[in-house]
Amino acid sequence: MNVKIFDSTLRDGAQAEGISFSVSDKLKIALALDELGIDYIEAGNPGSNQKDLEFFKEAKSIEFKNSKLVAFGSTRRCNGNVEDDSNVNALLEADTEYVCIFGKSWDFHVESIINTTKEENLNMISDTIKYLKSKNKHVFYDAEHFFDGYKANKEYALETIKAASNAGAECIILCDTNGGTFPDELQDIITEVKKVTSVELGIHAHNDTGMAICVSVMSVFNGCTQVQGTFLGYGERCGNANLSAIIANLELKKGYKCLPIGNISKLTQIARLIAEISNFSLGANLPYVGNNAFAHKAGMHVDGVYKNSKSFEHVSPDLVGNERKFLISEVAGKSTVLAKISKIYPAIKKNDPALTDIISTIKDLEYSGYQFEGADASFELIVHKAFNKFKPYFVVEDFKTIGEGPTFNDKFSASAIIKVSVNGEEEITAANGNGPVDALNTALRKAIGRFYPILNNVSLADYKVRVLDGKESATSAKTRVIIESTDGKYTWSTVGVSKDIIEASFKALIDSIEYKLFKENK
Numbered sequence: 001m002n003v004k005i006f007d008s009t010l011r012d013g014a015q016a017e018g019i020s021f022s023v024s025d026k027l028k029i030a031l032a033l034d035e036l037g038i039d040y041i042e043a044g045n046p047g048s049n050q051k052d053l054e055f056f057k058e059a060k061s062i063e064f065k066n067s068k069l070v071a072f073g074s075t076r077r078c079n080g081n082v083e084d085d086s087n088v089n090a091l092l093e094a095d096t097e098y099v100c101i102f103g104k105s106w107d108f109h110v111e112s113i114i115n116t117t118k119e120e121n122l123n124m125i126s127d128t129i130k131y132l133k134s135k136n137k138h139v140f141y142d143a144e145h146f147f148d149g150y151k152a153n154k155e156y157a158l159e160t161i162k163a164a165s166n167a168g169a170e171c172i173i174l175c176d177t178n179g180g181t182f183p184d185e186l187q188d189i190i191t192e193v194k195k196v197t198s199v200e201l202g203i204h205a206h207n208d209t210g211m212a213i214c215v216s217v218m219s220v221f222n223g224c225t226q227v228q229g230t231f232l233g234y235g236e237r238c239g240n241a242n243l244s245a246i247i248a249n250l251e252l253k254k255g256y257k258c259l260p261i262g263n264i265s266k267l268t269q270i271a272r273l274i275a276e277i278s279n280f281s282l283g284a285n286l287p288y289v290g291n292n293a294f295a296h297k298a299g300m301h302v303d304g305v306y307k308n309s310k311s312f313e314h315v316s317p318d319l320v321g322n323e324r325k326f327l328i329s330e331v332a333g334k335s336t337v338l339a340k341i342s343k344i345y346p347a348i349k350k351n352d353p354a355l356t357d358i359i360s361t362i363k364d365l366e367y368s369g370y371q372f373e374g375a376d377a378s379f380e381l382i383v384h385k386a387f388n389k390f391k392p393y394f395v396v397e398d399f400k401t402i403g404e405g406p407t408f409n410d411k412f413s414a415s416a417i418i419k420v421s422v423n424g425e426e427e428i429t430a431a432n433g434n435g436p437v438d439a440l441n442t443a444l445r446k447a448i449g450r451f452y453p454i455l456n457n458v459s460l461a462d463y464k465v466r467v468l469d470g471k472e473s474a475t476s477a478k479t480r481v482i483i484e485s486t487d488g489k490y491t492w493s494t495v496g497v498s499k500d501i502i503e504a505s506f507k508a509l510i511d512s513i514e515y516k517l518f519k520e521n522k
Helices: 023-036 050-059 086-094 107-113 118-134 146-152 154-167 183-196 212-221 243-254 263-278 299-307 334-342 353-367 376-386 436-449 453-457 501-521
Strands: 004-007 040-044 068-074 098-104 138-144 171-176 200-205 226-229 395-403 414-422 425-433 459-467 479-486 491-498
Touching: 004 243, 023 040, 023 050, 023 263, 040 050, 050 068, 050 086, 068 086, 086 098, 086 118, 098 107, 098 118, 098 154, 107 118, 107 146, 118 138, 118 154, 138 146, 138 154, 146 154, 146 171, 146 183, 154 171, 154 183, 171 183, 171 212, 171 226, 183 200, 183 212, 200 212, 212 226, 212 243, 226 243, 243 263, 334 353, 353 376, 376 491, 376 501, 395 436, 395 501, 414 436, 425 436, 436 453, 436 501, 453 501, 479 501, 491 501
Parallel strands: 004 040, 004 226, 040 068, 068 098, 098 138, 138 171, 171 200, 200 226
Antiparallel strands: 395 414, 414 425, 459 479, 479 491
């Protein structure tokens, strides 16, 4: 059975705190969703802002291979003519083949929020759909607050569905707008909806009770053939249904077809790209696509997975384009380290002297405060050094930072001077920065940039600090810094530890750059 996927990242997802898509961002995400094979991309509300209208104009010049763009808007305003309604006309101006409009299903909203009569609300739904159909549009109807409306006044909520159906809506989407519906309520409600319409049904769930994925999947089991959501669950309040998990659940677990054949292997790649464009870190614990979705830490688990992956994995990570991770920590045994090294050097054996050296190095560093479960790149450098495969690409001979306070320049609050040597050639450079770590980062990359121009594409994506040694005063305690870096395509994490937070940061920074250079030149 086919399930149509309707992605609203560019509209509903943009309502999440911290997200502000540019037109360019929206175009990139739309192309990524098209590459994955999403059926419908709800690209914005042209009646609400100029940016969305601009997007639709730009998108006309793009040929989408798999996806249909959808313009989103509301029914006409109460007591008005649909032909004169500015929001409805903006939908026409967007010039998409498909449109999706929302209307009220809850009599409380009709009478207390938009302040009209129940009869007029039915007319608003019917008039708008008929008008858009007369303009040769494919019309989807979002029955906003449907489940709350059904519970409050079943008869009226179903009347709104009949109005949309009779007017010609091609799909009626039942919306759990407040996110309060439980999965056990769905069967009876959807059964009643099917009694008043034979039109295709869809589901649009919000995650306020943490059940949006479950509500969406259970709705499919009960006959809904279109699932709306946002690709990574972005959205207002607690977010929308996470389509990346829903797609994987339906395809891999239940045999539904959601994407073109073979495309589910792109799921993680597209998730990382969308997170990067959204300027959000990809949730590590997201099902299927998160960095920890197939991460194993406890020695017993690692040993089991090493022998047979299905012992502690419900699906193989390669099915969704993800990868298995073995986390190095104080609870990890020899099997964990061996399994992790095997991904780098597959020929290693349990009796290899390098394995003993690596384990000894890890234990010594962990005793001094290092932690590698969130710093894979630093761990990998240790492994390459143990196998004598790594050579330093530069040597930092000296560095100094100078802090300013108070600062009269909002842009820079610190400066750094650094002296490096590359193949015997010295370089001394200074740079300003927003704090000493930023200044050091800028100065270091500036100093070695002329030798390694590839570093121009590298930037810091995240910076985490943890104070260790609780027995000491906070200002003299040992500090662990984890830095996440990116080149726009890949991300990697490195760690540094010191009683000096700047030195700890600098150690992590050097590892980050060394790792990138090693990967580019090995």
